[in-house]
Amino acid sequence: MALPRPLLRLLPAPWHAFCHAWDRLFAFAKGHVDRRVAEVAARGPLAEGDTCVTDLLARERVPISSIYGNVTELLLAGVDTVASTLAWSLYELARNPRAQAALHRELAAAAATGGVTGGDGDSGVTCRLYPVIPANARVVPDRDIRVGDYLVPRQTLITLCHYTTSRDSRFFPAPDTFLPERWLRHRDTGDTAGDTPGDTPGDIPGDTPGPGHPFASLPFGLGPRSCVGRRLAELQLHMALAQILLRFEVRPEPGGGRVRPMTRTLLAPGAPISLRFLER
Numbered sequence: 001m002a003l004p005r006p007l008l009r010l011l012p013a014p015w016h017a018f019c020h021a022w023d024r025l026f027a028f029a030k031g032h033v034d035r036r037v038a039e040v041a042a043r044g045p046l047a048e049g050d051t052c053v054t055d056l057l058a059r060e061r062v063p064i065s066s067i068y069g070n071v072t073e074l075l076l077a078g079v080d081t082v083a084s085t086l087a088w089s090l091y092e093l094a095r096n097p098r099a100q101a102a103l104h105r106e107l108a109a110a111a112a113t114g115g116v117t118g119g120d121g122d123s124g125v126t127c128r129l130y131p132v133i134p135a136n137a138r139v140v141p142d143r144d145i146r147v148g149d150y151l152v153p154r155q156t157l158i159t160l161c162h163y164t165t166s167r168d169s170r171f172f173p174a175p176d177t178f179l180p181e182r183w184l185r186h187r188d189t190g191d192t193a194g195d196t197p198g199d200t201p202g203d204i205p206g207d208t209p210g211p212g213h214p215f216a217s218l219p220f221g222l223g224p225r226s227c228v229g230r231r232l233a234e235l236q237l238h239m240a241l242a243q244i245l246l247r248f249e250v251r252p253e254p255g256g257g258r259v260r261p262m263t264r265t266l267l268a269p270g271a272p273i274s275l276r277f278l279e280r
């Protein structure tokens with residue numbers, strides 16, 4: 001809420017709404033933390049294997065105010081992001097029956113051998129088209145840096161709209177098309193979305209830009225401040241998709257049109273996503 005002070009006096013409503021929203025978020029998290037802490041206290045000392053995040057924070061003797069803050073942050077960062085990505089994944093799979101059938105075959109085969117984890121690339125495939133956090137920003141505080149032909153003075157805020165770069169046809173041919181095949185790890189398929197740059201031969205950070213440039217799609221950010229919940233998010237997405245697709249065939253609601261993404265700070269569906277779940 002970066003409003004100049006005079007404007008704040010003239011227009012107090014958005015600021016009050018903003019504070020009210022934060023109060024509600026904190027109250028929600030506080031309610032859960034307090035309940036959990038009371039349960040843990042009633043149970044006695046923590047045992048090995050108590051893995052609830054609140055238990056762990058309490059075990060480390062993190063002050064309760066920090067636990068409230070951290071749990072609020074994790075809820076804020078971890079709920080809508082995964083829910084939205086899951087909704088877009090189902091939407092695209094419903095519209096692409098061939099891709100859905102191929103994924104279902106893979107899942108069914110894995111289930112038969114007891115090893116369902118979900119397709120390896122689902123989150124990356126979907127996040128390239130619908131990165132729930134569509135832009136990211138950085139300030140380099142202590143030195144000027146050169147990016148290509150640009151000199152960026154220190155203390156300059158740089159915003160990268162990776163929604164745009166991840167739909168750039170120079171890096172992803174047919175950029176608006178949901179094409180899980182290109183997810184397969186080959187530099188020449190033109191899609192390394194979601195790979196950690198550097199973890200695939202040829203994906204060397206700073207490598208010459210070209211098809212499948214390793215920085216073209218960064219839905220989870222990059223570096224020490226990248227998404228701390230990425231692995232959890234991927235696990236949730238893989239498991240949820242696997243469970244849903246093993247039980248249901250997902251189809252678009254008849255008459256349901258194309259849903260376009262829109263930004264509301266986060267990237268959200270511009271209209272309700274309506275799907276039919278047919279039991280297999």
Ligand code: HEM
Pocket residue numbers: 073074077078079081082085127131132133136137218219220221222223224225226227228229230232233
């Ligand atoms: C599809 C799901 C998700 C996406 C696309 C996503 C994306 C992102 C992005 C782009 C950032 C900023 C990274 C940067 O500045 O380089 C971020 C930060 C963060 N994310 Fe996620 N996220 C997801 C799920 C989650 C989940 C499930 C959690 C926690 C349970 C989580 C917790 C966080 C936290 C705490 C930060 C701040 C990290 C820091 O500043 O050090 N995220 N996320």
